[in-house]
Amino acid sequence: MTRLYRTGLVLPAAELGPENPLPPLRKPEAVAKVSNVDELPPDLAEGVGYGRLDTTLPCLLQDGYTRERVERELPALVLENDKLRATVLPSLGGRLYSLVHKPSGRELLYRNPVFQPANLALRDAWFAGGVEWNLGSTGHTTLTCEPMFAAEIEGPDGTPVLRLWEWERTRDLPYQVDFWLPEGSDQLLVAVRVRNPHPYDVPVYWWSNIAVPQNEGTRVLAPATQAWHYGYSGRLDLVDVPGELTYPARAEAAADYFFEVNGRPWVAAVEEDGTGLAQLSTDRLRGRKLFLWGESAGGRRWQEWLAPGAGGYLEIQAGLARTQLEHLRLPPGEGWDWLEAYGPVTADPATVHGEDWTAAREAVAAGLPSAELLDEYHDAWRKIADVTPESFLATGSGWGALEIRRAPMCLPGTPFPDESLGPDQEPWLALLDGTPPDGDPLAVPPSTLVNRYWADLMEYAPKNWLTWYHRGVAHWAAGRQSDAVGAWRESVSANENPWALRNLAVATAGHEAAWLYRRAVALAPSLRPLVVEAIAAQLAAGLPDEAGELLDGLPQEGRIALLAARTHLARGDLAAAKAVYDTGFEVANLREGETSLSDTWAAVSDEPLPEHHDFRMK
Template sequence: MTSLSVTTLVLPAADPGPENPLPPLVKPAPVQQVANLAELPADLAEGLSYGRLDTVLPYRLQDGYTRSRTETELPALVLENDRLRATVLPSLGGRLYSLWHKASGRELLYRNPVFQPANLALRDAWFAGGVEWNLGSTGHTAQTCAPMFAGRVEGPGGTPVLRLWEWERTRDLPYQLDFSLPEGSDFLLVGVRVRNPHAHAVPVYWWSNIAVTREPETRVLAPAAEAWHYGYGGRLDRVAVPGELTYPARAEAAADYFFELTGDTPRWIAAVDGRGDGLLQASTRRLRGRKLFVWGESAGGRRWQEWLAPGAPGYLEIQAGLARTQLEHLRLDAGESWDWLEAYGPVSADPAVVHGPDWAAATGSVQSAVPVLDEPHREWLKVADLPPESLLHQGSGWGALEVHRTMAVLPGTPFPAAAMGPEQEQWRALLDGRPPSGSPSEVPPPTLVGAAWADLLEHAPENWLTWYHRGVARWAAGDHGGARSAWHASLAAAENPWALRNLAVASADRRAAAELSERALRLVPDLLPLAVEAITAQLDADLPERAAALLEAWQGELSGRLLFLTARTRLALGDTAGARAIFEAGFEVPNIREGETSLSDTWAAVATTPLPARYDFRMAPP
């Protein structure tokens, strides 16, 4: 008998900390940048050029976490039958945290023993392990460390279905995931639906990111003879699949392999250990792409794995997505929705065959276990619109605000008005013609940047906050000149640090940016994210004396990113020994960015000895 229960998961967990109140006007440079577009097939090159986001607005960054962990209870939902037990974390993007196969006594996923955010997602905070559901734009979703609604739906024959749903805000798309475990089934079924309720097309990106334990003899298999390889050196190249690349533990450096599944090829990917046992993921045809990601065995790759899961064994990621590669976006037309069914379960193959030199035989030994999903997909669609019988977890209020504005009808995914809270209050008032209001010394509410909200702001009564929000919305729409004008008008209405800071980010003049950011910091001297930006701006403008003065004036703890900036400041002032002393004393930057080489670059400037392993986060070999 299948059951659905509400419980908690106790883990050593880092406090996510507060959201960064400064709007993310500029997205960090993507880790994956393809320079050889002209060499690629036309459809692939077009997909790589279409739909990219310049910012994650209206979201704020989640960069307030630390590396300190304490035992913490996390909300969890457990769906199980006599064969499998699936644990889902609704407060963390609906992450499928664990999939335990009872018959074999095996954990099928990589089950991270800690919750430790690190800077890999579109909003910064991301954590390794389980299955992550990525909607939005290339990268780890803005929802990955955010709550989702969860409810119970009665499935076929009364079997419970666990439904999760939310409103993805960079694309303004509602989506749902329906988890089901038929009685006696060895496969967890996950129905996914993404809707476009708008009168215009929207670029869409989806990848299910599956972490599995990496052992020395783990092999990854997919029904493909070729793959597109990205080695974090700027090129996307077609390579043959059979061989060493299918054994992740043999990889020297971080790499992506996008398997070329063509025509009527079944949609699946698997990872098996030396005994031939492992995880199989399959789907209906819409989910075309399959990918292998490895951190590699370089010092940087090993450091990243230890950073993400301290004290745990290594892992790899197998992934499934809508497009051929993870670097593309597809067009979802106005009023349309896409749906598909995924299956997750155990696979056991003859180790002599699955690890043998005959690639067709190896993949065939797994493909015989791939479930047929067309009929289960049709059965799921019969309940996809049913309303949840009960609410098991509360999501955000943003979907409710959009439904309130548009009167959208979204069967199966209710966004109750009661979910709206203080963050949505001023925007509800704007719908009634009342302008945003607040003190210039207080953090403004997050700015909504969609076209409808931007239009409302342009016609709202003017005050410093209206002009501030207009600037953010204009910037998100690509009107950078109009954004600067709006922030200047905000300052004319009332001196405020928020418009000053945005003007600093928007300025191409490094000296002007340094002066503006310092002015902003003087108005809110205890705001850590602004202090980091202001000190960095002084160094970028070749003003190390000003950076040193701001560090001296800082009243909070000098650790993490600020301690690293202290080392950079000493180096810029000519105190190489002082900069090196900070490295030798030891420090950690909790939000070191994936692909960031600032630590290794600074070490190279202060020392002639090899880079200590604790500071080596390089994705590519030096």
């Protein structure tokens, strides 16, 4: 019997914290760059050059978390039959947190024993483990730490299906993820649909990221003999698959391997005893990938940082394109859907770990559900894809409802009810009714909506400091930087405010940027994200004394402590800089690939970098 029920997941968890109210105007650091595009095949080069995001707007950054964890209960939804038990976290992007094979008691995924955000996603906050559903652009989705709508519907066979859905805001795309566990099946079926309700092409990106334990003998297999290797050098190179790269524990450096899949698409991670997890899909989801952290000191440190005491992990992944560096064109009015299957693997260990790569792959493939069966399930699911949920198990954001208020659209199966509208949407509902946003220039402004429709509405709204501010953010998101600067200057002229001053600082550099930041901080001295940016701007402009003035009275912890060490260094006081390091501070939102900790230490001391500060990936 298949059951779907609510429960609570209790584990040590950090608070996600408040959103950063400063609009993310700089290009996302999480976006990878390809340094050898001219050497790539034309179709791959075209995909790499199309559709990349320059900003995560209208989404704000989620960088308010800490490293302090206490026992908390996270809402969870469980779908189980007599073979599998799947645990889903609707408040955290619908993450498939756990998949247990009940007859053997084996956990098939890497189950993180804590919830600890870290700076790896497009919006900063991301957490390791389970299966993550990534829609949007290269990088971990803007929804990875956001709630989704959830409901139960009746499946094609009468068993309960768990439906999750939301509105992805950087692309303005509605999507749904349906979990289906037929009676007696040892395969969790996951049906995904992404729809483009607009009259224009939209760049689309989807990758299902599957974390599994990494042990010394773990081998990753896929139906491929070549893969595109991408590392921190920025090059994308075609390499042969068989050999060491299929054993992630033998790799020294972090890397991505995008398999050149031949035949039906699948990927598996198999342990020394021949057991493991396989993911397969219908043909729409063609891409397959292996991500590994590598066994360098930095790679091991990152894994401990993300999942303290839990051991190593790797990720096998599945996506729409050949690589995660590409985007595809979703035509106007169209929707794409596919079916994925997740289940246990059992194969002869001698064959799976043998030198005959073809035999090893065939040993895994022989135990997978047939392509015909997967197609049958997919066709059956399509008959319920448009069924409207009658009662909700969880509620998502109000952004989809707001877009439907602006322009009614038919999205059967994924309702965005008016009841989901909240304070974040109120200023924009008022704008639809003809009332422009306005307010106290020292109060945090509402986040700016930047798509072409809202930008046009704002252009015709009456002029005040806040409408000028929003116009500037929308111009910036559209690549019209000079128009943005002009709008922010008008905002400051209308009523001096820290928000437009800060944006003007981002748009310039050197002493002018440093001066603008100081003006902004004078108006909002308690806004930590602003102070952090301002101190960094003083140091970048060669003004350590001004940086020191901004640091006065601040607790030296986290990124503030790192900035204090850099300020001491810029003043030539190496002993004071090293004393900051001796406190053992941690930068909670240290970015993947960031070298500021190690670079500053190298300038301060000739001693080896302390292990707890060693996040170097190359």
